[in-house]
Amino acid sequence: MxxxxxxxxxxxxxxxxxxxxxxxxxxxxxxxxxxxxxxxxxxxxxxxxxxxxxxxxxxxxxxxxxxxxxxxxxxxxxxxxxxxxxxxxxxxxxxxxGGNRPPVVPVKVNSGRHWGPIILFTIVGLVAAGIVGFGVYEVQKNNQGWQDKADSIKGVVDYRKTEPNLLKAAQHAYGKVNYPQSPPVGGVHNPNWERCQGDVYPDQIPNENAVHALEHGSVWVTYNPSLAKDQVDKLASKVRGNDFMLMSPYPGLDKPISLQAWGFQLKLDSADDPRIDQFIQDLRVNASMETGATCGQDSQNYVTKTGTDPTNLGQSAAPTAAS
Amino acid sequence: MFSGLFATQRRRATAIGALVAVFALLIGFGAGWLTPSLRAPGDNSPEAGFARDMSTHHAQAVTMAMTVYPRATDTEVRQLAYDIALTQQSQIGIMQTWLKDWHLQPTGTRPKMAWMPNGARELTPDGLMPGMATDAQLQELDAAKGKQVDILFCQLMLRHHLGGIHMIDELLQLSHDQDVRDLAQGMKNNQQGEVVQFQTILSRLGAQPLSS
Structure with missing residues (x-):
């Protein structure tokens, strides 16, 4: 100025x-x-x-x-x-x-512009803006939260948004629990969690123990027992040996495949669907309600039993008997 | 004081200087902001792969150690189990924090061990990382009684450590990230020491390491 x-x-x-x-x-x-x-x-x-x-x-x-x-x-x-x-x-x-000041010779401002510096500064300015802009873009892209990423997967149902109360009710309970979703995506659960260290269970596992595994941040892969074996094997290859993953058949499932994380669900027709990997990438561990909680720990805490009735390891002299 | 012309030049020089300073600050700010994300290990880097896979590898060690801790009959085994569980769980936390700091997900887009050359071939037929126990072996450990708990734990954990050390060696070959290298080197030193300890205990208990 x-x-x-x-x-x-x-x-x-x-x-x-x-x-x-x-x-x-x-x-x-x-x-x-x-x-x-x-x-x-x-x-x-x-x-x-x-x-x-x-x-x-x-x-x-x-x-x-x-x-x-x-x-x-x-x-x-x-x-x-x-x-x-x-x-x-x-x-x-x-x-x-400028009253009492001696008249000043107007200095040429417009004439003879120094294009060199002007161009230089323009370039430097553009470079600077580019660097900052790129930085902003990168940061924005990287900082998109895992929840936003998960929400952007086509077909994902985010129950954290639609049923926030479900997620608050993370209490332990013995006995059977009725869940509004099938398979369940969260809620009251058994004190013992189904081990989720890449475990591929050949049979149905209790909802109440599986939900506890979800609470610890695992992704639970379920499939209708009628799913073809090669499809089951493909799913198993995404689970086996991977911490915070577990898989089991789910009789009565209304779709061939359903993925669960705490508060999230995605139902699919094929094990070849690329959304399976996206779901796992965005929600495995991230969806934990108990940061740092493990999927294994020790056999006094986790269970590996199959069946429909929840397994209670620590229920000693409990009047609150399971159903 | 000054002639008008001189003053104007002076002023212009000052203004240009100010502009240069502003641009320099902008560039410096942008570069400073950007550099950490450029320098941070990427999604397919050995560092990220190591952090993810070693977390899983460690987690199984923690599970075995915590399973054995209350049931070990040998005091040295019980102490080792406790030490392994706490140490490796803490290291899992460090590695998970790295991933967060690097703006990476806990889960990569590539299969496990893909950060290692020929990493896929390192997996066991069950798709497990080197040295990891199978489901059957974990069940066996769960069901073991008495001195068998101590022996089985030493056998499984010795092999587990050897597999882990193999992965650490690969990381040390591939990575120049000092923080990652430091932790990895520490893991290696520690686990190598424990390997010797397991061998000693096994021979004291009259048992052999696993063949494979």
């Missing part, structure tokens, strides 16, 4: 702050008196020391202080010297205000 003011009455500091000081024009218009009274106090303030609107003397406060037109005084700040009528513009070109 200050570049455009050619006069440069000895002001060697074209700092923006000063130019910004302009608001004074508005202020002074309103309350001359108050502004004046303030003046002495804030000596250094480059701003509103203006005394009288007309005088245009909002110059260096320090020097002349009062209403004198001393704006040309040595200390004069760049933007300020333009007279009172200088309509907000910093360095507004009303040189006319």
């Amino acid at each position: 200050s570049i455009s003011t050619p006069q440069a009455g000895g002001n060697r500091r074209p700092s923006k702050a000063v130019a910004g000081g302009k608001p004074t024009t508005g202020a002074k218009a309103k309350s001359d008196a108050s502004a004046e009274s303030d003046a002495p106090a804030k000596t250094d303030a480059p701003t509103k020391t203006t005394t009288t609107a007309k005088s245009g003397g909002k110059s260096g406060t320090t020097t002349a202080g009062g209403g004198s037109k001393a704006r040309t005084a040595p200390g004069g700040r760049p933007g300020t010297r333009t007279g009172g009528s200088g309509g907000g513009r910093p360095g507004g070109g009303n040189r006319s205000g």
Whole structure:
């Protein structure tokens, strides 16, 4: 900005702050008196020391202080010297205000542009903007949360959104539990979890133990027992030997295949569907309700039994008997 | 004071200087912001593969150790089991945190061991990583009684460590990431020491290491 003011009455500091000081024009218009009274106090303030609107003397406060037109005084700040009528513009070109100053030769600003530096700065600017822009893009892309990624998989049902209460009810309970989803995706569950260290169970496993495995962050792969063997084998290859994965047939399943993580479900027709890998990538471990909880730990905590009735290892002398 | 011309040039020079400073700051800021993500291991890097696979490998060791800890009859075995469980679970936490810091998922897009050259061929027929116990062996360990618990644990964990050390060696070949290398080297040193310990215990208990 200050570049455009050619006069440069000895002001060697074209700092923006000063130019910004302009608001004074508005202020002074309103309350001359108050502004004046303030003046002495804030000596250094480059701003509103203006005394009288007309005088245009909002110059260096320090020097002349009062209403004198001393704006040309040595200390004069760049933007300020333009007279009172200088309509907000910093360095507004009303040189006319330069009353007692010797007329200044207008300096050529437009002629003979230095294209070299201009091009250079443009390129540098574009490069800088490009770098920052790329950085922003990368960060944005990387920071898309796993939940958003999972939600973007076609066909995924996100029960965390539709049934938030289900997820709060992460209590332990012995006995059978009725789950609203089939297969279940979360809720009250047995104190013992079905081991989920890449376990491929040949038979149905209890919902109540499987849900506990979901709580620890595992992905539970279920399939209708009528699924072809090669399809089952393909599913098993995605599970076996992978921590936080378990798999079991699920009689009565309304689709050939269903994937569960805590609060998420995806039903599919084929083991070749690429969404299976996406589901696992986005939700395995991430969907844990208990960060750091394990899928194994020890055989006093996990179970590996199959069947439909929940397995209780720790239920000693329990009146809260299972059904 | 100065002539108008001189002052203008001065001012312009100052302005240009300010612009340069601003651009330099922008570039520096952008580069500084971007560099960590450029330097962080990528999704298919050996570091990410190691962090993911070693987490799974460790998790089985923790399971075996915690299974044995309350049932071991040999004091040295019980102490070792406790030590292994706590150490390896802690290392799992470190590796999982790396993945988060690198903005990577706990699960990769490639199969396990794909970060190693010929990694797929390292898997057992069951699709397990080197040294890992099979389901049947875990069941056997669960069902074992008395001194058999101590022996079986030493046998399985010795082989487990050897498989782990093999993976660590591959990582040390492939990675230049100092943090990852440091932890891996620490794991190796520690597990090598325990391998010797297992051998000693097994011979004290009158048993042999597993053949494979």
